[in-house]
Amino acid sequence: MAIAGGIAAYKGAELVRLLKKQGADVRVILSRGAREFITPLTMQALSGEPVHTELLDESAEAGMGHIELARWADLLVIAPATADVIARLAHGRADDLMTTAALATAAPVAVAPAMNQQMWANAATQENLILLTQRGIQIIGPDQGEQACGDVGPGRLLEPAQILQALQSRFSSRQLDNKKVVITAGPTVEAIDPVRFLSNHSSGKMGYALARACAEAGAEVTLISGPVHLSPPDRVRLLSVTSAIEMHDASIQEADGADLFIGAAAVADFRVSNPAREKIKKNAQPDLTLTLVENPDVIAAVCQLARRPTLVVGFAAETSDLLSHAREKRVKKGLDLVIANDVSDPHTSFGSDQNAVHLIGALSEQHLALASKQVIAEKIVSILAERLSEPAAASS
Numbered sequence: 001m002a003i004a005g006g007i008a009a010y011k012g013a014e015l016v017r018l019l020k021k022q023g024a025d026v027r028v029i030l031s032r033g034a035r036e037f038i039t040p041l042t043m044q045a046l047s048g049e050p051v052h053t054e055l056l057d058e059s060a061e062a063g064m065g066h067i068e069l070a071r072w073a074d075l076l077v078i079a080p081a082t083a084d085v086i087a088r089l090a091h092g093r094a095d096d097l098m099t100t101a102a103l104a105t106a107a108p109v110a111v112a113p114a115m116n117q118q119m120w121a122n123a124a125t126q127e128n129l130i131l132l133t134q135r136g137i138q139i140i141g142p143d144q145g146e147q148a149c150g151d152v153g154p155g156r157l158l159e160p161a162q163i164l165q166a167l168q169s170r171f172s173s174r175q176l177d178n179k180k181v182v183i184t185a186g187p188t189v190e191a192i193d194p195v196r197f198l199s200n201h202s203s204g205k206m207g208y209a210l211a212r213a214c215a216e217a218g219a220e221v222t223l224i225s226g227p228v229h230l231s232p233p234d235r236v237r238l239l240s241v242t243s244a245i246e247m248h249d250a251s252i253q254e255a256d257g258a259d260l261f262i263g264a265a266a267v268a269d270f271r272v273s274n275p276a277r278e279k280i281k282k283n284a285q286p287d288l289t290l291t292l293v294e295n296p297d298v299i300a301a302v303c304q305l306a307r308r309p310t311l312v313v314g315f316a317a318e319t320s321d322l323l324s325h326a327r328e329k330r331v332k333k334g335l336d337l338v339i340a341n342d343v344s345d346p347h348t349s350f351g352s353d354q355n356a357v358h359l360i361g362a363l364s365e366q367h368l369a370l371a372s373k374q375v376i377a378e379k380i381v382s383i384l385a386e387r388l389s390e391p392a393a394a395s396s
Helices: 005-020 040-047 065-072 081-088 097-104 117-119 123-134 160-168 206-218 244-255 298-302 320-332 373-388 392-393
Strands: 077-079 109-113 144-147 150-154 180-185 219-224 236-241 260-265 270-272 293-294 310-319 337-342 354-361 365-370
Touching: 005 040, 005 077, 065 097, 077 081, 077 097, 081 097, 081 109, 081 123, 081 373, 109 160, 117 123, 117 219, 117 244, 144 320, 180 206, 180 244, 206 219, 206 236, 206 260, 206 373, 206 392, 219 244, 244 260, 244 298, 260 298, 298 310, 298 320, 310 320, 310 373, 320 337, 320 354, 354 373, 365 373
Parallel strands: 077 109, 180 219, 180 260, 219 236, 260 310, 310 337
Antiparallel strands: 144 150, 270 293, 337 354, 354 365
């Protein structure tokens, strides 16, 4: 745990106490600014471990202490995280022990912001937070209300109990222990010739977030992905495909006997019937006509497997009549659940880091309000885990 300089640093002591109460081993990093508000002796007494304060500590650096500290952690939380710390994290700075540990650790990183309301609202801070979110860093809070400076607004550090609750979601919930999960993500690419293709705007972010959330819940996860610019989550087996036919074939093979199949990919409905073997020259064919044929329906084919997954979940990305189109899709394809999102909304369009969805089943519907795709993914996985644990699902 790292504590940055700011009046909210005093709450770090209570957070350490709560973490210890939950059975966590806690090692504390105090920035120079934090030591103006809370002493190393206090944090050592609460954590039961030596407190780390300097990047270049001769006694520690004999064994590359800052690297060892980064390797030791299962989770790094910075609370409070000032606007300065957030900016330095966003731009990859490593000019003190806190930011160096954040760069050097392979563990998940979470930050709990605390700053003046105007600093929070500043465009630079908001852009830095977007960068951190895109890298998978969890943003916890902030709260809003009266601040130490006398201002009122967002920027207050969340209470330690609230931070603890958010951190607990970062550890494996074991909700999907011993479950085999297959997820498709991203677009498919259909060749026109060796240099041109048909595709769509899917970024794969939602599917990758779901894969990460399932792995953190203890599942054995296979992610079948079209071409994207994303790194695969830890503990996830990645199968890279290009075309809809490749995704169909991989899905049929991997979904056979699975516990859960989530079709989050934006699979192209059509492909060119006869892609050219050489680049089509514009002058040679000024009135080019492409003949398209329908691609196989991946998720419908999964639903028809003899050993159909216990739960088959699809996505409905719509631009109008969201709920009615999604309900129709669920029935037509034989899905247990369809997750509908409006891609015409700029907040939830393809490539966005946020989403808001409706989960539509045969007997119930549930709305998940706008949040980061990782938060939405974690909520979806929790709901699906409950469905899988129901007696009807277990016996089917």
